[in-house]
Amino acid sequence: MAQMTMIQAITDAMRLELERDPNVLVFGEDVGKNGGVFRATEGLQQQFGEERVFDTPLAESGIGGLAIGLGLQGYRSVAEIQFFGFVFEMFDSVAAQAARMRYRSGGRYNSPITFRAPFGGGIKGPELHADSLEGLVAQTPGLKVVIPSNPYDAKGLLISAIRDNDPVVFLEHMKLYRSFRGEVPEGEYTIPLGKANVVREGTDVTIITYGAMVHTSLTAAEEIEKEQGVKVEVIDLRTISPIDIETILASVEKTNRAIVVQEAQKSAGIAAEVVAQINEKAILHLEAPVLRVTAPDTVYPFALVEDDWLPDPKRVKAAIQEVLEF
Amino acid sequence: MSNYVSEIQAEQVSTLSILAADGTVVNEAAMPKLTDEQLRELMSRMVFTRVWDQRAISLSRQGRLGFYAPVAGQEASMIGSQFALDKEDFILPSYRDIPQIVWHGLPLYQAFLYSRGHQQGGIIPEDVNVLMPQIIIGAQIIQTAGVAMGFKLRNKNNVAITYIGDGGTSQGDFYEGINYAGAFNSPAIFVIQNNRYAISVPIEKQTAAETLAQKAVAAGIPGIQVDGMDVLAVYKAVADAAERGRSGGGPTLIEALTYRFGPHTMSGDDPTRYRTNEEESKWETKDPLIRFRKFLENKGIWTAEDEDRVVEEAKEAVSEAIKQADAVEKMTVPGLIDTMFEIAPPHLEEQKKAYLAKEGE
Numbered sequence: 001m002a003q004m005t006m007i008q009a010i011t012d013a014m015r016l017e018l019e020r021d022p023n024v025l026v027f028g029e030d031v032g033k034n035g036g037v038f039r040a041t042e043g044l045q046q047q048f049g050e051e052r053v054f055d056t057p058l059a060e061s062g063i064g065g066l067a068i069g070l071g072l073q074g075y076r077s078v079a080e081i082q083f084f085g086f087v088f089e090m091f092d093s094v095a096a097q098a099a100r101m102r103y104r105s106g107g108r109y110n111s112p113i114t115f116r117a118p119f120g121g122g123i124k125g126p127e128l129h130a131d132s133l134e135g136l137v138a139q140t141p142g143l144k145v146v147i148p149s150n151p152y153d154a155k156g157l158l159i160s161a162i163r164d165n166d167p168v169v170f171l172e173h174m175k176l177y178r179s180f181r182g183e184v185p186e187g188e189y190t191i192p193l194g195k196a197n198v199v200r201e202g203t204d205v206t207i208i209t210y211g212a213m214v215h216t217s218l219t220a221a222e223e224i225e226k227e228q229g230v231k232v233e234v235i236d237l238r239t240i241s242p243i244d245i246e247t248i249l250a251s252v253e254k255t256n257r258a259i260v261v262q263e264a265q266k267s268a269g270i271a272a273e274v275v276a277q278i279n280e281k282a283i284l285h286l287e288a289p290v291l292r293v294t295a296p297d298t299v300y301p302f303a304l305v306e307d308d309w310l311p312d313p314k315r316v317k318a319a320i321q322e323v324l325e326f
Numbered sequence: 327m328s329n330y331v332s333e334i335q336a337e338q339v340s341t342l343s344i345l346a347a348d349g350t351v352v353n354e355a356a357m358p359k360l361t362d363e364q365l366r367e368l369m370s371r372m373v374f375t376r377v378w379d380q381r382a383i384s385l386s387r388q389g390r391l392g393f394y395a396p397v398a399g400q401e402a403s404m405i406g407s408q409f410a411l412d413k414e415d416f417i418l419p420s421y422r423d424i425p426q427i428v429w430h431g432l433p434l435y436q437a438f439l440y441s442r443g444h445q446q447g448g449i450i451p452e453d454v455n456v457l458m459p460q461i462i463i464g465a466q467i468i469q470t471a472g473v474a475m476g477f478k479l480r481n482k483n484n485v486a487i488t489y490i491g492d493g494g495t496s497q498g499d500f501y502e503g504i505n506y507a508g509a510f511n512s513p514a515i516f517v518i519q520n521n522r523y524a525i526s527v528p529i530e531k532q533t534a535a536e537t538l539a540q541k542a543v544a545a546g547i548p549g550i551q552v553d554g555m556d557v558l559a560v561y562k563a564v565a566d567a568a569e570r571g572r573s574g575g576g577p578t579l580i581e582a583l584t585y586r587f588g589p590h591t592m593s594g595d596d597p598t599r600y601r602t603n604e605e606e607s608k609w610e611t612k613d614p615l616i617r618f619r620k621f622l623e624n625k626g627i628w629t630a631e632d633e634d635r636v637v638e639e640a641k642e643a644v645s646e647a648i649k650q651a652d653a654v655e656k657m658t659v660p661g662l663i664d665t666m667f668e669i670a671p672p673h674l675e676e677q678k679k680a681y682l683a684k685e686g687e
């Protein structure tokens with residue numbers, strides 16, 4: 001097995017799918033000759049040519065429309081939004097067009113599109129580059145939203161997303177791109193969309209999280225076990241829409257306590273949805289309210305206050321303490 | 327010689343027209359090569375569409391239709407443009423462009439189902455290359471760039487055509503779409519049906535551009551302005567654009583100067599609030615049906631009997647289509663849930679079960 005960074009795993013997934021299916025196209029701003037601003041598409045244009053991997057004019061809405069039109073001709077687009085903060089420029093294509101194609105046509109047409117985009121904080125980027133906007137797309141019926149937390153998942157999930165006949169928003173946390181390597185099988189494999197992963201087993205508290213916060217949560221879990229012997233179970237949602245409630249329930253029924261950790265702002269997001277679903281389906285198993293650890297409800301701040309703004313292991317541990325002592 | 331691009335362009339755009347308002351030919355050189363049978367077919371379709379429009383307006387008033395945007399006045403730009411296409415060409419309509427997709431093959435009863443908001447209206451037959459009308463102004467323009475690029479990548483000899491109003495050309499997506507098609511040299515045809523009003527806002531308040539055709543210049547693609555009340559001029563412009571697209575010449579922007587005789591939609595718009603009687607009367611003298619009828623009568627290939635026959639056929643077809651639409655099983659929430667994804671995820675299956683139980687009560 002190879003050791004890969006997350007971005008290498010993502011490139012690998014696209015390469016394998018471009019090889020496997022002539023209908024797969026990869027396009028966006030700077031993805032061709034330049035190989036993407038993060039080099040996610042490095043080498044793909046050289047290997048597959050300018051008809052299959054190409055640069056678009058600098059217009060995000062155009063990228064979305066192109067993907068939808070190509071979908072009507074049987075192409076499977078992997079369309080890159082250079083930074084997810086730019087999704088507002090193509091939001092009509094993502095949320096009002098691709099997501100409703102099946103509905104509008106009574107199932108006759110679909111939008112087999114993967115909208116890939118980097119996002120996520122902690123890298124001191126400019127405005128509207130890091131924002132966690134996954135809640136906006138997760139609320140849209142007809143879209144699946146995937147956020148991998150490691151190289152292995154990124155490859156398997158991206159292959160599944162590309163093969164899916166429905167539109168998938170695939171969000172890649174920028175801080176995870178090159179921060180560590182992991183074992184990644186060389187050939188093709190898939191991880192089903194909509195299935196969460198228990199990344200750490202425990203008996204006392206469940207943390208439900210995704211993306212970079214999986215790592216923050218694991219750090220918190222390890223520290224608190226060392227410090228107090230508390231055994232924390234950590235669930236990586238992997239797909240945040242739809243949410244794998246079965247895996248969450250099995251864990252909460254075991255631990256009877258849960259917290260949800262997300263990098264996004266607090267209100268009306270994925271964490272709120274997870275809390276609501278636990279409330280609906282497992283309230284009698286709970287020994288304490290389900291708490292959220294999130295960013296505050298402000299715009300994503302300038303770099304100087306970023307580290308303080310983002311949830312960190314200390315805040316996660318405080319929440320664990322709170323549900324244990326309730 | 328001016329250094330200002332706007333002054334250069336204003337001199338360059340002139341309107342393509344073939345028939346005068348009295349049906350006489352003013353531009354023999356541009357006359358498309360159509361057989362008498364094809365000319366009669368064009369007229370039949372325009373008359374049919376006018377009758378269908380009148381019936382739709384009346385059905386709408388009776389509450390027997392849903393959303394409806396009248397088309398009278400715009401038949402030449404609608405029918406003439408579709409008539410210039412091959413069956414395999416793809417139409418991405420805007421909200422008013424139902425005639426084009428029906429003449430391209432969408433069964434009429436489905437158009438009525440669409441109007442009522444029934445999903446079956448959008449289940450387009452396999453051999454019909456159309457989308458249902460776009461509601462978001464401009465979204466169809468960028469999608470057309472994609473469909474056209476798909477034709478090019480597949481080496482198909484087809485074009486994708488789309489429609490937008492004068493107001494729609496103010497949208498960012500309008501420019502993004504024509505620019506994409508230009509940059510990728512894709513076989514797309516963008517038809518602006520400039521009927522002078524975006525609901526109530528006149529073209530003069532929409533843009534300072536002298537023509538909408540000149541917007542093609544910014545995207546580096548050919549643009550042409552045609553008399554949109556002249557079915558032969560519209561046909562000619564679209565046929566030329568299709569030929570250009572099929573032979574690798576890329577996209578074309580066509581501005582058709584037209585007018586809607588009725589309100590914007592049947593949902594409460596009152597054009598007397600923003601248009602004068604004088605203006606409406608002036609445009610009525612340019613009626614595409616009158617002009618083309620005179621042309622055909624002068625050629626001796628259209629009679630009052632022909633007209634009556636088409637009117638009767640249209641009335642019958644509309645009644646039949648309404649009956650067919652009425653007979654379609656009503657739309658259900660479980661059916662709606664089934665069309666969200668190819669395979670419904672567990673939470674939707676759960677929600678579907680709840681609705682099935684409710685409907686079983």
